[in-house]
Amino acid sequence: MQQLGQPVGTDPQVGLTRFVGRDSEVDGVAHLLSTTPLVTLVGPPGVGKTRLAAEVAGRVADQFAAGLVPVPLATVTTGEDVAATVAAALRVRQGPGTQLADALVAATRDEQRLLLLDGCEHVLDTLAALVHRLLATAPQLRVLATSRVPLGVPGERLHQIRPLAPDAAADLFLDRASLVTELVLDERTRQRIDQVCDFVDHLPLAIEIAARQTRVLALPALLDRLRTALQHSPLPMPTSPEHTTLAATIDWSCQRLSGAQQRLLADLSVFAGSFDLAAIAAVAGERDGLLADLTALLDHSLLLSEPAAAGELSYRLLEPIRQHAAARLTQTGCSQQIRWAHAHYFLEAAGAEARGLMGPGGQECFARLQHMEANVLAAAGWARGTCSDLALRLVTCLVGYWEHRGQMNAARDRVEALLEVGMPAPRTRAEALLALCRLGYRQGRYRQAVAEAQEALVLMRSLPDQDGAARVLRALSQVAAACGDVPRAAACAEESVAVFAERGDRHAHAWSLTVLAYAHLCSGDIDAGATAQAAALRLVEPAEPAPALTRRTRVGMSYVAARRGDLVAHRRHLAGTIADLRLLDGLDGESEWLWSAVCLASSEHRPRAVLRLAAAGARRARRGTALPPLVDGIVRAAIADAEGALGPQVAAELRTEGAGMAAEELVTEALRPASTSSPLSPREHEIAMLTGTGLTNAEIAQQLVISRRTVETHQEHIRAKLGVTSRQAVIAWALTGESG
Known part of the structure; x- marks a missing residue:
């Protein structure tokens, strides 16, 4: 029997090395033992089950009058030896004419004891039957077990051990x-x-x-x-x-799988990051027993499951297990077949999400692409040496996502590198050139982007692909306007608008209208630009939110408001832009809202905010996001005015502060009340401005990642501070410029 004060468990290193990183987990498992007769620590090979069990046992050992009994089972080779091993640990002897199990029951029936069973997965059936019998007859007995597979005893409480933080x-x-x-x-x-x-x-x-x-x-x-x-x-x-x-320890677990389960584990090694059941079925093939085999991998802790969006589950392999399984896949001779299936599945899945980015539910498309990114890149990396056309199509699918994340330089490098490999099909090349044109606009490489768009347009028309040509015309319009060729920009945008209007594609139509608005604004026709932006916004159904699209219109409308000197509208459109970006998790990647915020701060005579916000925009520029020519001069003038007002030393300090500010801090800075006489706090002011955009409390809570009740409390404070009694009055306050 374990003597108090000695190291516990079966790990010879326990007591000789420091226990790291799981103190709160020890407390949690100890609490489970106080309420549950059997707690099993499960987890993948090498995750630290034995060490955690030893620490828990050491923490609670003095709570058991009969003490702690460690039972190392890893070296037990047969089920017949299980009872003997437990009996030896308990110092129980088999009397004449009695069964050993009966002797164990008699020895544990009336004692308050903790039994630590370490390494149970290879003797599950025999051990589970014994544990079930002991717990049924010994009400004061507690069992703490470690296993890669649950014991399956009634009342068993599982504690899944994850890798360290x-x-x-x-x-x-x-x-x-x-x-x-x-x-x-x-x-x-x-x-x-x-x-x-x-x-x-x-x-x-x-x-x-x-x-x-x-x-x-x-x-x-x-x-x-x-x-x-x-x-x-x-x-x-x-x-x-x-x-x-x-x-060796991973192989030990794999040997306990059936042949079909081992093949499934090998097939899953082609995945990078997380993946879902649909992806598993596409790669491993729909077959009888797939779910049972998947469950076995989860039970053996060789595969981890994690909650995903909408109540779904995602799965992943820890990297050491994935490498072990990948080696097995190579040995099977099926690696190429499985990787083809993996690449084609993610080409179709990522392509579908990319096409939905600007439409209703675009935020869900962005989120799904984020989860797919690692697998798409893994598939492209493999396909580069096998089918460069496939690799280029895979990477092109992610360009809209990377653009949204502010990763323009990295996106261009990937696409250009694959364009130089092999001879892509005309459609593949056209889509890649279109992607480079869009990136070129964001990077300020306008003349190169014009050349890329012109080649893409020739290819699209030769296919022929009317939809593709209209998309290229839209991109060509934007870069032509940035180059100063406004007549060509307007003509391209109008042709694109006409195509999508005829096809009845509302969201593509609205997107092209925002580009037509940009051409008008570049020509100095503010009213025509505002009309086109408003027309785009009308095409977006309120019941079908498309935040990526409405963000574009609101950025344009904020520029219109700035040129007209309408600070109320500018602030309202900026708040709406921020609200859309929050839905897309894009505040840190996108930079257009920052230049709008710089312009607003300058108009409201907030030079400190100008310099902080401009520094944050400059930080994003290093990732490949350039200021559009339309606003470059305005922003430069705002920065010069702020520096002149505050002096070089203070300006340098503010730029340093701004470069280190997180996205939410920048939002607070951008929407800070223009006058210190405002009765609202920055957060209250932000909620009031979002209320002015027409958002409900639930929608505001979602945007700000806070509870609805918190928003309601803020609304109560806002009404009290403003001396109003209704939501409509708050909206009026936000819209009439009374925000200071």
């Missing part, structure tokens, strides 16, 4: 590395440690293996070797001396 993973690496070497902890070293931990998916065992390698490898060399040699480096396993590597 990033900070805890880095802490563990530093702690274990300090046992074998000395690291100079500068910023670069910490970045490399984070990279090591990210690569092994924050899996504790893999981190410990990596940390021990620092005795002979510098961190850059360690990162280079992670993909091959590291996973086979020796490290004694806590549960079995036979498992001397991470690969």
